Amino acid sequence: MKTLIISFVATLLLIICSILFFPCFGDTNVPRGLQCSEADYSVNEDGFHTNLKTLMDSLAANVVSHDGFYQTQVGEKANKVYGLILCRGDIAADGCTNCTLDSIKVASEDCSRSKEAWIWFRWCFLRYSNSSFFGVMENTAAAITNDTDFEDPSVVSEGFSFMSGLSATAPDQIYMFQTAILNVSQGGKRYGMAQCTRDINRRDCERCLNAQLVNFRMTIGNKRRWEIYGSNCFMWYNDYRFYSNVSTLLSGESCDLLPNHH
The missing domain is CATH 3.30.430.20 (Gnk2 domain, C-X8-C-X2-C motif)
Incomplete structure (x- = not known):
């Protein structure tokens, strides 16, 4: 990118x-901003959408137990999706979970057909993409x-x-x-x-x-x-x-x- x-x-x-x-x-x-790619997939591309939902569920379920940062990937080939969630280091577990869920809600509503999204809240940051970005500054x-x-x-x-x-x-x-x-x-x-x-x-x-x-x-x-x-x-x-x-x-x-x- x-x-x-x-x-x-x-x-x-x-x-x-x-x-x-x-x-x-x-x-x-409070929300701090978002950035979405153009509409990259249609409602008929169930594979990517299903993998994205699985990814989001995994981020929400694992971020607290992984000390406020969790990254994962779901799917294969064209339907593969990569994502991470980071909570601010001083935020308690319930705040981290709630911020993650808020970010996921924003992504699903405002970036509903995007294969890439960045969602910034004051307490957490959510990102996902159909291309691997892990480790790339x-x-x-x-x-x-x-x-x-x-x-x-x-x-x-x-x-x-x-x-x-x-x-x-x-x-x-x-x-x-x-x-x-x-x-x-x-x-x-x-x-x-x-x-x-x-x-x-x-x-x-x-x-x-x-x-x-x-x-x-x-x-x-x-x-x-x-x-x-x-x-x-x-x-x-x-x-x-x-x-x-x-x-x-x-x-x-x-x-x-x-x-x-x-």
Whole structure:
């Protein structure tokens, strides 16, 4: 697939910050975008459709027991389908399952005749294709910011260096997922998070995260809150703690209660 860079500015972050967050999480699970191929198969191609449904059922059934990331393939030859699901590393098991089911619902409704689809939610990422993409790093990505949400100029360089450091260290974590806190020199804190799909290797993970910072430098550079969603890696930057203290998915424990933020 050709490398595709998509940049769009949205007001979703403003909406998120105006509502009460669910207990246990500093954010809510909202859709972040989708990309579908053109209608690739007809209603008569029962083989592919059946395999796709089997694939989706398998992703939903296995993602939690595989630590928030699961990839599989179903079928043979022309009807073969490949897919993966990744949950954000701090999301608890029930949140991961619910996000997976939400993603599958969106795929079935909005990409109903597509042989390729990318579905981004804030808590998970679903992808499937009739061609194998496992282990292939791609720079497909979208950045979400807010036009009026500007960072203090004195913090801009600190924040960018902070996220650059996170892109260097996150790939070496056991699940290629990491959160970090920046103590701003002028006072206050910034919170960052980075994650990669676990089908790519650690060096590709680092390259993916670095590419996002480079490609969207002008979009995110002076923003206090931003998110980047890609095919292989993801980054979040905010002025409040939006993530859980621990990886509740991996620990199986109930998550810490975070304060509401407005």
